[in-house]
Amino acid sequence: MSSDIDSSKLLERASELVDLARRAGADEADAVIVRSRSQSVGVRLGKVESTESSESDDFSLRVFVGKRVASVSANPGFDLKTLAERAVAMAKVSPEDPYACLADSNRLANSYDDLELFDPTEVSSDQLREAALAAEEAALAVRGVSNSSGAGASSGMGGLVLVTSHGFSGSYMGSRFGRSVSVIAGEGTKMERDYDYDSRLYFADLDKPEDIGRRAGERAVKRINPRQVDTGSNVTVVFDPRIARGFVGGIAGAINGASVARKTSFLRDKMGQQVLKKGLVITDDPQIVRGASSRPFDGEGVRGEKLVMIEDGVLKHWFLSTSTAREIRLETNGRGVRGGTSVSPSSTNLSLEPGDISPEDLIAQIGAGFYVTELIGHGANLLTGEYSCGASGFWIENGEKAFPVSEVTIASNLKDMFMRITPANDIDRKYGVAAPTLAIEGMTIAGR
Structure with missing residues (x-):
């Protein structure tokens, strides 16, 4: 090679x-x-x-x-x-x-x-x-x-x-x-x-x-003999880091300039407004040495710089390529990606920055809830914000994972979920999308 x-x-x-x-x-x-x-x-x-x-x-x-x-x-x-x-x-x-x-x-x-x-x-x-x-x-x-x-x-x-x-x-x-x-x-x-x-x-x-x-x-062994749980609302759901990475990728989709230009993002009118819980920060940096999604220049020859996409919960930037930026009367920020013969904007090394609490303490504070380790289907509608996914994982009782759970559905609206996120401190930055364990309050679970 x-x-x-x-x-x-x-x-x-x-x-x-x-x-x-x-x-x-x-x-x-x-x-x-x-x-x-x-x-x-x-x-x-x-x-x-x-x-x-x-x-x-x-x-x-x-x-x-x-x-x-x-x-x-x-x-x-x-x-x-x-x-x-x-x-x-x-x-x-x-x-x-x-x-x-x-x-x-x-x-x-x-x-x-x-x-x-x-x-x-x-x-x-x-x-x-x-x-x-x-x-x-x-x-x-x-x-x-x-x-x-x-x-x-x-x-x-x-x-x-x-x-x-x-x-x-x-x-x-x-x-x-x-x-x-x-x-x-x-x-x-x-x-x-x-x-x-x-x-x-x-x-x-x-x-x-x-x-x-x-x-x-x-x-695999920990998942043996799963149970269903009762349908309930106002449940705190905890996303395992490998699920949280996909969730943060969904946030990136909602602030992609192409979605804004097509008017297919529920955040298209939210620039400069609070879209995540106060205190939350999402960064994107293509210039990280040995970064999983780093690149010295984008698909149009533009050098992208580190951007704080969302700062203290407030939306600061879209992901933009040149043509997408022109369509919404802005300038590219070096996020153009070649896909076959086209150019479209995308994130690079994307990170929802960690909080200051360990995942163990985060779960302990919850008391009762649902820890998700696998999702089934793509349940986020970026046009309306509606969110619904099949899920499996572990039920949380007395601040600990008590037993495996399967065949349930978790649901909410992304607008509400974004305002109720509490991040732990266990971020792993080795992948192109980095996220710690995330707790999201107020979700609905459909079970038995």
Whole structure:
């Protein structure tokens, strides 16, 4: 994998593609090459079930003719001149788009830092297989675990090469290593499944496969013999950190500029107003060294800076790319992401900052409530704020997790939930979205 870090040839090809587009009649253009290399091994019950390897360099060209825009994609073997001419011909017959454009030249990242996103460690398929087998073996060794849903290990790299007609040329690469396992505990109709995983930029930072397996097994066993609980309102629900991360990702969706422009977010008229409980802070920082979602520049060549998206509960920023920002009469904040041939805003290293209470003390203060470890379905409606999800986890009695719970639904409205969040202090920043244990008061539980 280390031999793939040199992107000089790809930069040359992207620059050539932009030049060809200008010669074909484009007023402006940018070319993107998304590089990907990956390998993975999957095992189940001590035997290899799958071994996969892939690599690609996907070319995309975006051209502007007046206010008309078109984008095309191709593989590396495609004739660049033909690709450029086709894109310009498409643009000339496309409808006008008053917002589509390149980023302003004064916003481009003429220089950028090395964020240490790439680990050149070579990992063989044998090493991946051994790690997957070790994780599964450790999980199956946990008393009460009866079967395996499989384990896996992977390594890979990905990156972006970007050249624009108004002077930007840059690239970056990032590595990624992962391990996971899923197992079943119990027998017959009382079987329960759970999992654990780890994903890192640097191979040496990965949790040991034996630790991942043990945690997965212990999680599954704790879920054996779940109960239903009575339907009730005004219940305090506690989100385990891995559930809380998804919840914070939902907040990011509600403050995405694209949702605001489309008028599909219930927070679209709330800029400068309190949208979260007073004291809560959400940050987004693409410049963290070795950050899981760091990038020296965005998909348009703009350097994004750390932003306090929500400060003391007050909404301060939307996530913005250039075209989205123009549509709502603002300026990009460097959150543009290339998705195929399009650019849309997204978060980077997103974090709901922790509180000052431990999760144990937070649960103890609640007394009675519901600790959620798994959600079923996508129950948030960002247009109305209505929230409803199937859930399982543990019932809290006398300030402790008392017994496993399944087949219940939790419901509320995001507007109310956002105002009732209490964060613990157990944040883990190794993933692209970071959140501690979260307690949310006043929710409804539908059970028996």
